[in-house]
Every structure is written in C-alpha cells, then in structure tokens.
Amino acid sequence: MEFKGFIxxxxxxxxxxxxxxxxxxxxxxxxxxxxxxxxxxxxxxLYIPVKFIPDETRSSGRTxxxxxxxxxEIKLDLEM
Numbered sequence: 001m002e003f004k005g006f007i008x009x010x011x012x013x014x015x016x017x018x019x020x021x022x023x024x025x026x027x028x029x030x031x032x033x034x035x036x037x038x039x040x041x042x043x044x045x046l047y048i049p050v051k052f053i054p055d056e057t058r059s060s061g062r063t064x065x066x067x068x069x070x071x072x073e074i075k076l077d078l079e080m
Contacts, residue, residue: 004077007048010041017050017071025052025071026060032074049077 005019015027015037031052032038040048052071059067 001053002051003054003071004049004051007037007041007045007050010045015041015074016068017052017074021065022063023065024063024068025054026068027052027071027074031070031072034074034076037074037076051075051077 003019003025005017005025007015008018008024009016013029015029015032017025017027019025029038037048037050040046052074055070055072058070060070061068
C-alpha cells in the first residue's frame with residue numbers, strides 16, 4: 001500500500017516525509033526511486049509531494065505520533 005506525503009526536511013543521507021495526518025517517515029537517499037527529487041532539495045525547501053511504501057519493520061526515532069518508520073520506493077507524486 002502506497003502512502004502520500006511531502007518532504008519536510010532533508011540532510012546528508014536522508015529525507016523526512018510527513019503525511020497529512022502528521023506521521024513522519026525516514027527516507028534514506030538509497031530508497032529514492034525518482035532521482036529528480038535530489039534536484040529539488042535546496043536550503044529553501046519547496047513543497048515536494050511524494051508517495052512511498054512504509055517499512056514498519058524498521059524505525060529511526062520517534063515523534064509525538066509514534067515511531068518514525070522507514071520509507072522505501074520513494075517517488076514524486078505528480079498525480080492530480
């Protein structure tokens with residue numbers, strides 16, 4: 001099942017994706033399928049919609065909503 005969200009932050013090796021409900025997912029760069037996403041990661045981050053498959057067998061940290069699970073097969077979500 002694919003989830004939808006947007007890129008909230010990025011760092012040296014991963015992005016953080018947030019869903020409409022506030023849940024966050026950790027997306028290592030090697031899990032990004034659409035390499036074009038890298039072109040949009042800049043200091044002033046714009047709204048970048050993505051879709052991904054959550055991996056609830058792995059997590060990285062917590063938020064107020066619970067564990068920050070990994071995201072895999074991360075793609076741009078350009079559907080209207």
